[in-house]
Amino acid sequence: MTQSLLHTPLYDLHLELGARMVPFAGYDMPVQYPAGVMAEHLHTRAKAGLFDVSHMGQVRIRPKSGQVADAAHALEALVPADIVGLKPGRQRYAVFTTADGGISDDLMVTNMGDWLLLVVNAACKDADFAHVRAALGATCDVDMLADRALIAVQGPAAEAALVALNPKAAGMRFMDVAEMALAGVPCIVSRSGYTGEDGFEIGMANDGALAVARALLAHPDVAPVGLGARDSLRLEAGLCLYGSDIDLTTTPVEAALEWSIQKSRRPGGARAGGYPGAAIVADQLADGTTRRRVGLRAQGRAPVRGGAELFVDEAGTQPAGRVTSGAFGPSVGGPVAMGYVAADHAAIGTALFASVRGRLLPVVVTAQPFVAATFKR
Amino acid sequence: MTVYYTKEHEWLRVEGDVAVVGITAHAANELGELVFAEARDPGTTVEQGDSVAVVESVKAASDIYAPVTGDVLAFNDALTDDAALVNRDPEGEGWIVRMTIADASQLEGLMDRATYTALVG
Numbered sequence: 248m249t250q251s252l253l254h255t256p257l258y259d260l261h262l263e264l265g266a267r268m269v270p271f272a273g274y275d276m277p278v279q280y281p282a283g284v285m286a287e288h289l290h291t292r293a294k295a296g297l298f299d300v301s302h303m304g305q306v307r308i309r310p311k312s313g314q315v316a317d318a319a320h321a322l323e324a325l326v327p328a329d330i331v332g333l334k335p336g337r338q339r340y341a342v343f344t345t346a347d348g349g350i351s352d353d354l355m356v357t358n359m360g361d362w363l364l365l366v367v368n369a370a371c372k373d374a375d376f377a378h379v380r381a382a383l384g385a386t387c388d389v390d391m392l393a394d395r396a397l398i399a400v401q402g403p404a405a406e407a408a409l410v411a412l413n414p415k416a417a418g419m420r421f422m423d424v425a426e427m428a429l430a431g432v433p434c435i436v437s438r439s440g441y442t443g444e445d446g447f448e449i450g451m452a453n454d455g456a457l458a459v460a461r462a463l464l465a466h467p468d469v470a471p472v473g474l475g476a477r478d479s480l481r482l483e484a485g486l487c488l489y490g491s492d493i494d495l496t497t498t499p500v501e502a503a504l505e506w507s508i509q510k511s512r513r514p515g516g517a518r519a520g521g522y523p524g525a526a527i528v529a530d531q532l533a534d535g536t537t538r539r540r541v542g543l544r545a546q547g548r549a550p551v552r553g554g555a556e557l558f559v560d561e562a563g564t565q566p567a568g569r570v571t572s573g574a575f576g577p578s579v580g581g582p583v584a585m586g587y588v589a590a591d592h593a594a595i596g597t598a599l600f601a602s603v604r605g606r607l608l609p610v611v612v613t614a615q616p617f618v619a620a621t622f623k624r
Numbered sequence: 625m626t627v628y629y630t631k632e633h634e635w636l637r638v639e640g641d642v643a644v645v646g647i648t649a650h651a652a653n654e655l656g657e658l659v660f661a662e663a664r665d666p667g668t669t670v671e672q673g674d675s676v677a678v679v680e681s682v683k684a685a686s687d688i689y690a691p692v693t694g695d696v697l698a699f700n701d702a703l704t705d706d707a708a709l710v711n712r713d714p715e716g717e718g719w720i721v722r723m724t725i726a727d728a729s730q731l732e733g734l735m736d737r738a739t740y741t742a743l744v745g
Contacts, residue, residue: 278683279656283656283657284656284657284681284682284683285656285657285659285681285682286657288682475656475682475683476682478683479682479683548659548660548704548705548707549660549662549680550659550660550680550685552685574682574683575659575660575680575681575682577659577682604678
């Protein structure tokens with residue numbers, strides 16, 4: 248190992264909990280604990296899992312005018328989501344687009360009242376920060392909050408685990424964000440996550456992360472969960488992994504992320520377009536795309552993994568597309584995957600074939616999520 | 625009954641002129657709970673070091689390499705619906721394939737239990 252890996256503030260806790268550590272986006276991160284990926288996944292859906300996501304980037308955008316609307320207007324030049332309409336104490340999913348309509352990262356945006364908080368992918372955070380600062384630097388102070396950690400608690404018992412530390416958490420709805428103390432540590436808590444479960448993401452200063460994590464783990468229903476189960480959970484929930492399912496070559500419409508482009512930003516809307524690649528995205532919203540991200544269920548038990556080629560016919564002569572993510576879904580009890588297929592073959596129920604180790608296995612285009620989301624609306 | 629081990633964490637048990645092949649407890653533990661397993665079709669000739677089977681966890685697929693050259697005789701059908709049997713009894717009921725041993729001298733290049741145990745600590 249020539250390059251030393253970064254540690255999150257919970258690194259020692261991971262070792263204490265018996266985690267197997269792997270390099271991920273420049274960090275030494277827990278891929279699983281002794282319970283294992285299968286058990287951690289199922290525990291999250293049955294009770295609650297605690298995830299260290301401190302490697303993700305947190306970016307603060309403070310408008311020099313003091314008016315958060317100015318920061319929101321400025322950010323809308325980079326993302327197709329409605330940021331101006333995002334109310335204080337609310338969070339929303341967005342993507343950074345490129346001039347040719349591709350996606351340079353996906354992120355969560357929160358209106359903190361007088362500033363905006365972005366949470367971006369670890370592998371993209373330096374590029375994202377440079378991108379935002381270059382575009383918004385004239386009107387906003389843009390800072391990477393490298394001194395802050397992030398912990399997710401996901402699953403049906405997440406609310407009880409939070410409420411045990413602060414009853415204020417009970418009143419939050421999906422995508423609400425509130426500041427509250429947990430275990431004596433001031434935290435920014437959002438009711439969101441990336442597993443398809445109800446749950447929370449909790450940001451705090453690095454030096455408070457261990458106290459919050461230990462307080463949450465003290466709840467009998469909360470167990471630590473690593474990156475392995477985080478991946479199978481998000482896949483079952485039909486959520487994209489940046490770098491696999493979405494990237495510079497995929498547009499938001501191809502990726503079936505139109506829901507992240509609110510009406511106000513679409514053609515005819517109050518602030519239509521204005522983001523990189525807007526003309527391309529507008530055309531695709533109107534006319535559709537030649538390929539589409541879809542969910543796939545395999546018929547047998549053999550997992551169909553990212554990279555598998557998809558075909559229309561069992562002989563494998565007519566290409567239909569390619570799998571971008573795939574795993575065995577522990578809650579589904581079978582293989583689940585997502586990938587891009589030609590628009591002609593994107594309808595739910597379409598039978599296709601995936602090439603796995605030289606054999607063509609039957610798969611069916613399936614609605615996502617593969618498991619019902621349990622968000623507290 | 626002689627059992628041999630490879631540095632890729634397969635074991636091979638000699639039963640008469642047939643080899644029964646599986647993965648070690650160490651490997652099963654490292655891979656985590658298996659969700660799928662399959663082997664090359666019976667009758668297929670595999671060279672020593674070729675993939676003779678695949679086992680998959682939630683997260684990843686892993687090749688099982690033939691410890692010796694030979695013909696695949698059978699896959700452990702019990703794994704078709706219950707690949708996690710490998711985790712529960714990796715060096716017993718969780719065997720993966722039976723195969724012929726084309727050249728018994730290849731066994732001499734494999735490890736005995738003491739050597740393998742020392743390797744994985």
